[in-house]
Amino acid sequence: MQATLFTPNITDAGHAHDCAGRANPEGNMNRQYELKELIQSGNFVDGKWLEAADHARFSVSNPATGESIAQVADSGPADARAATDAAARALPAWRDRLPKERSVILHKWAALIMANQDSLGALISLEQGKPLAEGKGEVAYGASYVSWFADEATRIYGDIIPQQQRGKRMTAIREPIGVVAAITPWNFPLAMIARKIAPALAAGCTVVAKPAEDTPLTASALVLLAHGAGVPAGALNLITASREHAIAAVADWLEDPRVRKITFTGSTPVGKYLARESAGTLKKLSLELGGNAPFIVFDDADLEAAVDGMLVSKFRNGGQTCVCPNRVYVQAGVYERFGEMLSRRVAALKVAPATDAAAQIGPMINARALDKIARHVDDAVEHGARVLAGGRQLAELGPNYYAPTVLADANHDMLLCREETFGPVVAMFKFETEEEAILAANDTPFGLASYFYSESPKRIDRVSRALETGIVGVNEGALASEAAPFGGVKESGYGREGSKYGLDDYLSIKYICQGNLA
Numbered sequence: 001m002q003a004t005l006f007t008p009n010i011t012d013a014g015h016a017h018d019c020a021g022r023a024n025p026e027g028n029m030n031r032q033y034e035l036k037e038l039i040q041s042g043n044f045v046d047g048k049w050l051e052a053a054d055h056a057r058f059s060v061s062n063p064a065t066g067e068s069i070a071q072v073a074d075s076g077p078a079d080a081r082a083a084t085d086a087a088a089r090a091l092p093a094w095r096d097r098l099p100k101e102r103s104v105i106l107h108k109w110a111a112l113i114m115a116n117q118d119s120l121g122a123l124i125s126l127e128q129g130k131p132l133a134e135g136k137g138e139v140a141y142g143a144s145y146v147s148w149f150a151d152e153a154t155r156i157y158g159d160i161i162p163q164q165q166r167g168k169r170m171t172a173i174r175e176p177i178g179v180v181a182a183i184t185p186w187n188f189p190l191a192m193i194a195r196k197i198a199p200a201l202a203a204g205c206t207v208v209a210k211p212a213e214d215t216p217l218t219a220s221a222l223v224l225l226a227h228g229a230g231v232p233a234g235a236l237n238l239i240t241a242s243r244e245h246a247i248a249a250v251a252d253w254l255e256d257p258r259v260r261k262i263t264f265t266g267s268t269p270v271g272k273y274l275a276r277e278s279a280g281t282l283k284k285l286s287l288e289l290g291g292n293a294p295f296i297v298f299d300d301a302d303l304e305a306a307v308d309g310m311l312v313s314k315f316r317n318g319g320q321t322c323v324c325p326n327r328v329y330v331q332a333g334v335y336e337r338f339g340e341m342l343s344r345r346v347a348a349l350k351v352a353p354a355t356d357a358a359a360q361i362g363p364m365i366n367a368r369a370l371d372k373i374a375r376h377v378d379d380a381v382e383h384g385a386r387v388l389a390g391g392r393q394l395a396e397l398g399p400n401y402y403a404p405t406v407l408a409d410a411n412h413d414m415l416l417c418r419e420e421t422f423g424p425v426v427a428m429f430k431f432e433t434e435e436e437a438i439l440a441a442n443d444t445p446f447g448l449a450s451y452f453y454s455e456s457p458k459r460i461d462r463v464s465r466a467l468e469t470g471i472v473g474v475n476e477g478a479l480a481s482e483a484a485p486f487g488g489v490k491e492s493g494y495g496r497e498g499s500k501y502g503l504d505d506y507l508s509i510k511y512i513c514q515g516n517l518a
């Protein structure tokens, strides 16, 4: 069996069991569900699985075959409103629970997720298409956020402000912001929703959530397990909706003054829409948006390490991650050699359905995604790109497969330079000087992640400071970790997920000034 490309810096895949075991040894945190038991078709509102108000449903399909897996609730504004009603009702009691009590429940949830790693991993692969090993890796990745924030729940400190006037005591405390709306993407159907719901619940907020229409089943399974772990009715609510109905459903949350925060991962145009449309009630927003990440290989790089880093960062999830390198800048002295080394490795990647244990790249999520990839590659070739590997659809495998591709001689007139390809395509640009590479790397409205490879300590210091992104990988392609702050600058959004900073987005600071004390 070939190695998986997914190698996040998970530190505690087993930790979730240990913590929860200590916290609640009698709990049912080891209950194992069969895959089919995890599949839910309804909305989860106020602790109950419900049909959409108008009984509408839409079909969820397997991207490897195009076949329907399940029919799920196609929600509208009435369902969104019911979810907010439940979350608003549940808020006072959840907010008033001791942080330690919330922590115990979250640890138990993390343990249940890990106890069901196999079936959740299979469900992710089924509806999203990633290879099974990556699906299971994502389960551990998602659980690591839940157990991280279970711990963080007990560390929400305030401050006593040094006294300014006699007879007055000034303190700052941090309070849950209120009802949170979480809108999540299809590329990591478990990890992305986990890393929004877990900090919200840890902070004492209640949640209404809507997963992407391509991958609602994993999110519903996660909510099922949260309920099993003891998250009370109303504290976590989830509605599913098709592409056609989602805008109307979510609009209800954007206008409702009880929803105090929106957390979203997805495209920049949708992020801007959410910011604009929620401005009427001035909600707090966390937006994790598009990336268009640069990856720079300097002449003084360890080329083997750079090729390894490129494989991990670019081909994880078939190139469908926000932090995937989209523009690869290679210095002239190593350009041809790097291209040869990389294309040899890329051509050897195994493209296959998740059911094939050797699969390293699965199908793309849908026909729209495949069309965009093909359009970008065709446009690049028309503008003078050389195809070093791949460069074609793999229709013989199924409807949504594209060969891992390496293109040389990319230039800034190409579509793939301006837009994220979100697929398994490496486009190599040639550069001469460090200044030129930095200017080109920063020449984008986006600023989520960047990567560079160099063995020079001075250059490492200069370039890490010069790159205008929220995340920088230096001689490293696998950046994901629950302990690190994830988020961007510029039009890649604002807010941070994970790490000790990740709770701040779900809290507001209250200043209390007590007088007449002298």
Ligand code: SIN
Pocket: 187, 188, 265, 288, 320, 321, 322, 323, 479, 480, 486
């Ligand atoms: C994303 O694609 O938005 C997240 C990827 C990650 O967590 O590494």
